Amino acid sequence: MNFKDKVVLITGAGRGYGRELAKAFAAQGARLALNDISPINLDTLVAEIEAIGGEAKAYVKDIAKKVPVQGLVMHVEDDFGKIDILINHSAVEPKKMVLDIDEWDWQRTIMVNLSAAFLMTQSVGRMMKENGGGVIVNLIPLAGREEKVGGTAYVSSMMGLIGFTQQAASDLEEYHVRVHAVGTGIAEMQRAETDFPSDFNEAVLYLCNEKQASLNGQIVNIK
Numbered sequence: 001m002n003f004k005d006k007v008v009l010i011t012g013a014g015r016g017y018g019r020e021l022a023k024a025f026a027a028q029g030a031r032l033a034l035n036d037i038s039p040i041n042l043d044t045l046v047a048e049i050e051a052i053g054g055e056a057k058a059y060v061k062d063i064a065k066k067v068p069v070q071g072l073v074m075h076v077e078d079d080f081g082k083i084d085i086l087i088n089h090s091a092v093e094p095k096k097m098v099l100d101i102d103e104w105d106w107q108r109t110i111m112v113n114l115s116a117a118f119l120m121t122q123s124v125g126r127m128m129k130e131n132g133g134g135v136i137v138n139l140i141p142l143a144g145r146e147e148k149v150g151g152t153a154y155v156s157s158m159m160g161l162i163g164f165t166q167q168a169a170s171d172l173e174e175y176h177v178r179v180h181a182v183g184t185g186i187a188e189m190q191r192a193e194t195d196f197p198s199d200f201n202e203a204v205l206y207l208c209n210e211k212q213a214s215l216n217g218q219i220v221n222i223k
Contacts, residue, residue: 001028
């Protein structure tokens with residue numbers, strides 16, 4: 001797969017799947033716009049990408065609210081001119097059970113894990129509509145968390161993100177904007193209509209490839 005000159009914006013890029021995907025896209029020639037709340041994590045990631053000859057720029061913002069999201073998207077557009085691919089990976093996970101979690105932790109989790117994905121999809125989706133299309137992938141790591149004590153807010157937000165993915169795919173299809181979800185531990189809700197790579201990074205890159213323009217609204221579980 002070749003993503004030469006494609007602009008990829010990844011939220012929650014400083015850790016986990018977001019970090020690994022950034023390096024995977026860079027290895028395929030993509031230009032990376034990397035968002036996280038940790039400047040240290042982003043700085044080290046940018047250095048790693050530049051060390052292999054890639055291009056990356058860090059954007060330290062908390063994207064749980066509309067104004068910072070709009071600012072982030074505007075800055076990325078100013079720096080790169082466009083956004084071809086959006087990867088939503090921002091997440092927090094308070095370890096509290098349903099009888100113990102307070103309203104602040106609940107609301108914060110929903111805002112970071114679900115509302116941020118909505119706000120990013122809306123803002124970037126409008127740009128993609130004007131540019132003739134694009135791809136949005138929501139990352140949903142649930143493996144080991146479905147029955148995990150203290151996953152009340154996290155699991156609720158991730159299950160909501162699955163529903164949002166399906167609706168956004170339907171809403172944006174006419175604008176040639178494809179929306180998918182790739183996760184772990186969501187086999188019971190898998191809607192994949194074809195065989196996908198078993199590697200997490202490869203599955204995301206596969207969905208973002210222009211050769212898969214006929215695919216939309218896929219909910220892909222990586223075992």
